[in-house]
Amino acid sequence: MSRSxxxxxxxxxxxxxxxxxxxxxxxxxxxxKALAFPLTLxxxxxxxxxxxxxxxxxxxxxxxxxxxxxxxxxxQKIADEAAxxxxxxxxxxxxxxxxxxxxxxxxxxxxxxxxxxxxxCILVTNGELLDKFSPSDIIQSNLDxxxxxLNAYSKEMYESINTGLxxxxxxxxxxxxxxxxxxxxxxxxxxxxxxxxAHEVYQANRYWHEKGVKTRVIAEIANRAGTLDSYExxxxxxxxxxxxxxxxLWRRLMSGARRVTGCHLPFxxxxxxxxxxxxxxxxxxxRATIVGNARTSHLREIWNSEKMNEIRRLLLRKRYEQIDSCxxxxxxxxxx
Numbered sequence: 001m002s003r004s005x006x007x008x009x010x011x012x013x014x015x016x017x018x019x020x021x022x023x024x025x026x027x028x029x030x031x032x033k034a035l036a037f038p039l040t041l042x043x044x045x046x047x048x049x050x051x052x053x054x055x056x057x058x059x060x061x062x063x064x065x066x067x068x069x070x071x072x073x074x075x076q077k078i079a080d081e082a083a084x085x086x087x088x089x090x091x092x093x094x095x096x097x098x099x100x101x102x103x104x105x106x107x108x109x110x111x112x113x114x115x116x117x118x119x120x121c122i123l124v125t126n127g128e129l130l131d132k133f134s135p136s137d138i139i140q141s142n143l144d145x146x147x148x149x150l151n152a153y154s155k156e157m158y159e160s161i162n163t164g165l166x167x168x169x170x171x172x173x174x175x176x177x178x179x180x181x182x183x184x185x186x187x188x189x190x191x192x193x194x195x196x197x198a199h200e201v202y203q204a205n206r207y208w209h210e211k212g213v214k215t216r217v218i219a220e221i222a223n224r225a226g227t228l229d230s231y232e233x234x235x236x237x238x239x240x241x242x243x244x245x246x247x248x249l250w251r252r253l254m255s256g257a258r259r260v261t262g263c264h265l266p267f268x269x270x271x272x273x274x275x276x277x278x279x280x281x282x283x284x285x286x287r288a289t290i291v292g293n294a295r296t297s298h299l300r301e302i303w304n305s306e307k308m309n310e311i312r313r314l315l316l317r318k319r320y321e322q323i324d325s326c327x328x329x330x331x332x333x334x335x336x
Contacts, residue, residue, distance in 0.1 A: 008145055009039065009089040009120055016089055017268065024267045028312060033304050037085040038270040041299075042282055043078060044095035045070045046102040047274045051126050052164035055151065055192050055234060057227040058096065061285045070274040074295055075108055078272060081299045083116035094124035095271055096285055106133065106141040113142040120144045124190075128165050130173035139182050147216070148174060150189045153204035157197050178211055188214040192221050194234040226328025227285040235330075262315040263332055270303060278302050280311055280325055288324035 009016035020039045028034055046069040049058045082088045091112055093099045100123075102108075109121045121141075127148040138146060148170075152158035158167045177183040189208055191201050205215050223231035266280045273279065276295035279287050289311070292302035302308065311323055320326040 008122065020087070020089075020268055021264055025261055028267070028309075028316075032313070033309060034267060034312065035087055036304070037082075037087045037300060038303055039087065039268040040090045040092060040270070041078070041082055041088070042092040042095045042269065042271045043070075043075070043108075044097050044272065044274045045075060045093065045099065045105065045108055047097050048101050049096075049098040049126075050101060050128060050164070051098065051162060053126075053151075053162050054230055055161060055194065055221060055228070057224050057229070057285050060229070061096075061227055065287060066275070068274045069102065070276075072104070074276055076111065078294055078299065079108075079112045079115060083112060083119060085300075088119065090120035090122060092122045092124065094122075095273065095282060098126055098129070099123055100125050100129040100132065103132075106137045106143065109141040109143045117142065122147060124149065126162060126165055127170040127173050130177070131169070135176075135180050135183050138186065143186055145188055146177070146183070146186045147188045147190050148177075149192070150174070150204070151192050151194075152197050153200040153207065157200055161194065161197060178213060184212065188216055190216045190218060193217060193219045193236055194221060195236050196234070198236050220331070222283055223328070223330040224285045225281070225283045225288070225325050226330075231330060262318045263320075263326065263329075266308070266312055266315065270299065280308070280323075283329060283331065284325040286325075 017039065020035070024035050047062070047067040049056075049062070052059045079091075082091065093105060093108060099105050105123065109123065112119055112121060121143050122145040123143055124147045127150070130148075149162075150158070150170075151161045155167045158165075158170075162170075174187075174189070177187045189204075191197070191204060193201055201217060205217065208215050219236070221231070221235055222228075228234075263281075265282065269282065271279045271282050271284075272294050273287065276293040277287065277290045278292045278294060280289045280291055291308045291311070292305060294302070314320075314322050315326075320329065320332040326332045
């Protein structure tokens with residue numbers, strides 16, 4: 001069946017992202033416009049989180065910004081528009097939040113899949129609330145990838161990074177997914193590498209691989225566009241190298257391209273908040289640069305708006321200081 005061979009378009013070692021970016025940059029350099037539609041959408045169906053993780057600025061940012069829940073009609077509009085687009089490949093159900101706090105999450109997945117089953121659906125979660133849903137909720141939604149952000153191997157390290165979350169509950173939930181072959185094939189565990197947990201990441205990868213579980217190591221921790229106060233303490237020292245070979249190779253290819261072209265995220269990724277506001281980057285926790293609203297405009301119009309394309313022109317010239325969202329971003333500084 002075709003579903004069994006589908007691949008995450010954002011995973012290292014796969015070509016959809018790289019191919020899309022080649023087309024995106026070629027068209028933009030020739031015409032000053034992006035491709036007709038983004039490769040991926042990140043959608044925030046509600047804006048709350050149950051964790052207080054040290055690698056995340058949620059606890060401070062959420063106190064000063066409006067929070068809420070996306071109207072079902074707005075989600076339907078977004079899904080309907082995206083499902084009809086040939087260039088659109090994947091919807092990520094996560095953006096500055098814990099998606100499982102929304103009881104409709106798997107209904108959202110099911111809705112997009114009912115319109116166009118070929119679109120890849122990824123849900124990123126801290127895993128604590130998985131026991132609120134049954135395996136059949138996950139399976140019947142036709143979710144392609146369930147990414148649990150584990151970030152540690154030992155209980156002590158887990159609790160120091162994923163503050164406020166119940167390690168035993170999360171591990172029980174993960175074990176339940178592993179024990180079911182239909183959920184295990186969808187499951188992946190992610191690890192953001194910090195100075196504190198770097199020594200555990202290799203051990204964690206080996207342990208879970210032996211259990212037949214996919215893992216993803218995110219070595220390039222970012223300061224979330226300047227909102228993560230603990231970034232300097234958390235970032236790994238130069239020379240730390242705990243990621244798998246293929247992951248390192250893919251990251252080097254992308255890093256080399258970014259040094260030439262500037263930040264690539266606004267060339268392939270669209271990010272939609274609960275109220276329909278579209279921000280230029282998933283790292284823009286302060287919502288400093290809003291380029292449109294999905295409630296009042298078509299996603300195609302926002303994606304190729306003059307404001308969005310002016311931002312892309314600045315990125316190509318590495319004029320990060322002229323973009324509010326990029327001025328303090330650690331990723332921008334390492335791409336100059």
